[in-house]
Amino acid sequence: MRAMDSLERTAANLQDTGERLASKGVELGDGMQKVAKNFSNAVDKSVAEQPLTTLGMAVAAGFILGAIWKA
Secondary structure, rough: OOOHHHHHHHHHHHHHHHHEEEEEEHHHHHHHHHHHHHHHHHHHHHHHHOOHHHHHHHHHHHHHHHHHHHH
């Protein structure tokens, strides 16, 4: 009987933990969508207001990523 009770409690705890993790995953996904939208808006604004600076930053980022990739 004790083993069965222990197993049931463990199963309930695992289910609760799974539900909490799923909830946190949804929250994280929502947060990432907001960040992506804000980043997209910032890039759009930067391209419209300072296209050459934005292009320079993109080239620099590409160079850095390429150097990291090659290393």
